[in-house]
Amino acid sequence: MRSISIYRANAVVLFGILVFYALYHARVFLIPLFFAILLAMLMVPISRKLESWGINRILATLICILIFLLFIAGIFGIIAAQAVSLSEDLPQIQQKFQQMVDWVQRWIEGQFGVTPQRQIQIMKTQVGKFLSSPGKYVSTTLSGFMGIVTGFVLVLLYFFFLMWKREKYEEFFLKLVVKENEPTVRKELQEINQVASQYLIGRLISMLFLAVFYGIGFTVVGLKNGLLLSLIAVIPTIIPYIGSIIGGFFPLMMALVTGSPGTFLPVVIILVLAQVLDNNIIEPIVEGQSLDISPIFTIVAIVIGELTWGLAGVILFVPLFAVLKIICDHVPSLHPYAFLLNNETEEPAWVEKIKGWFKKK
Secondary structure (H helix, E strand, C coil), rough: CCCCCCHHHHHHHHHHHHHHHHHHCCCHHHHHHHHHHHHHHHHHHHHHHHHHHCHHHHHHHHHHHHHHHHHHHHHHHHHHHCCCHHHHHHHHHHHHHHHHHHHHHHHHHHCCCCHHHHHHHHHHHHHHHCCCCHHHHHHHHHHHHHHHHHHHHHHHHHHHHHHHHHHHHHHHHCCCCCHHHHHHHHHHHHHHHHHEEEHHHHHHHHHHHHHHHHCCCCCCCCCCCHHHHHHHHHHHHHHHCCCHHHHHHHHHHHHHHHHCCCHHHHHHHHHHHHHHHHHHHHHHHHHHCCCCCCCHHHHHHHHHHHHHHCCCHHHHHHHHHHHHHHHHCCCHHHHHHHHHHHHCCCCCCHHHHEEEEEECC
């Protein structure tokens, strides 16, 4: 039996701690950079197509940035338009919300013996503590908003330069290895680009499917502002597994507050049915084995990402783990780690048949 050196094990653990420490303290620099890299991988095919039409690299890159900005503006435009419609129903929402609050207060009183007056007093105390230092919370909010704006601008700047001189960065990685290993590294870079772009495109198609399914379903069952609620429910699904749970919470709450008594159960059915179809049909077809990571390590990536970079890490660390697996696949000494990260679940035969049918088309 092959023995494992305690010194090597300690070195691996120490290396992991140092990487975590570096990622955490360099997050202000790395988060916009990694978002820009993923966006560049997604937009490279579009840029190449534009360049094949005779458009120069800089103009093609600017067009890609414009497409991205229009996509973001479209989402916010739809949300804003639906929010205006939602504001017209605020009096009814407030009335039903108050009824729910009264019911919760009565339930708490019955279960724990805390009177509604005492509950209100506790809430006032907590709100008073929150408002005791308003300047702190205002400055924190403004700082967070400015951080988002700055990060967004940095993403666009990084994206522009990554797209403009993309061959240079590929050549840089090739210069880091000896001549005979260049074909392997080139193949590795192609796989990383393919995995990242396929994953992002797959997520977008999956989110589009859920938005359409939710929008139609919520409208059919009579849930008000179904389009707005469908977008709110879909946006968190960019996070694997837990995103669908977070996204489904708001439509369920709105079904309780604004809907009729018979609306809640149909909304639950729509949410569950959409996730079943997405997880078993849409995602296997559009994403396939793009990530090829074990489900348990997908969860590990989400947890480590949240601990390291917060919400940005939750989004970024899943594709980063996929990139890490590709690197481990191509380095013989790291093959055990690639085996550990590998997805052991086999793709169903019916999914293979459907994918084959789409390829024929």
